[in-house]
Structures are given as C-alpha cells and as structure tokens.
Amino acid sequence: MIDPEPVRMLLAGVGWPQMLVWPALVFTALAGLALIIGVGVRPVAVLLAGYTAVTSLFHFIPEDPWQMSIFVKNRAIVGGCLCLAAAESGRIAWRPD
Numbered sequence: 001m002i003d004p005e006p007v008r009m010l011l012a013g014v015g016w017p018q019m020l021v022w023p024a025l026v027f028t029a030l031a032g033l034a035l036i037i038g039v040g041v042r043p044v045a046v047l048l049a050g051y052t053a054v055t056s057l058f059h060f061i062p063e064d065p066w067q068m069s070i071f072v073k074n075r076a077i078v079g080g081c082l083c084l085a086a087a088e089s090g091r092i093a094w095r096p097d
Contacts, residue, residue, distance in 0.1 A: 024051075031044050031048050031051075035084070046081070046082075046085045049081035052074050056075055059074065
C-alpha cells in the first residue's frame with residue numbers, strides 16, 4: 001500500500017507545503033512512463049536527474065544510516081538519468097511522427 005504520510009512529514013519538516021506530494025507523484029509517474037515508451041528521453045531524463053538531486057537532499061541525514069542509504073541510492077539514480085540523457089533513446093523507442 002502506498003502511504004504519502006512519511007513524505008508529507010519530510011516536506012513539513014523543512015517548511016515546504018505538504019500538498020507537493022501529489023504533483024511530485026504525477027510528475028514521476030508521467031516521466032517514468034515517458035522513459036519507458038521512449039518519448040522525449042533526453043529532456044525527461046535531465047528533468048528527472050534534477051528532481052532526484054533536489055529530493056535526495058531531504059535524505060542527507062548523516063546520523064541515520066537508512067536515510068543515507070536512500071541519499072546514495074538517489075545519487076545513483078541521478079547518474080543513471082544523466083547517462084540516459086547522454087545516450088538518448090534506443091532504436092526500439094516509440095517515436096510519434
């Protein structure tokens with residue numbers, strides 16, 4: 001089950017509006033779908049890299065090993081998104097005419 005409450009608490013903890021959880025959900029879902037079908041891979045991957053870099057800062061809590069593992073995982077995702085942006089989509093990507 002998906003529970004937005006932990007994310008809402010993270011946002012509230014840094015003084016950001018808790019309702020941002022919903023636009024973030026929509027953005028990541030649509031961006032992931034765009035990458036899967038291969039539409040706008042370069043700009044979407046760059047946007048996702050930036051989004052993930054910013055959101056990883058919420059998890060930079062050196063005294064909490066679990067949060068630091070999420071921080072490092074997010075940094076790896078940033079690197080993967082940047083590699084995807086550099087490589088563009090493959091030959092089997094759907095490209096509307």
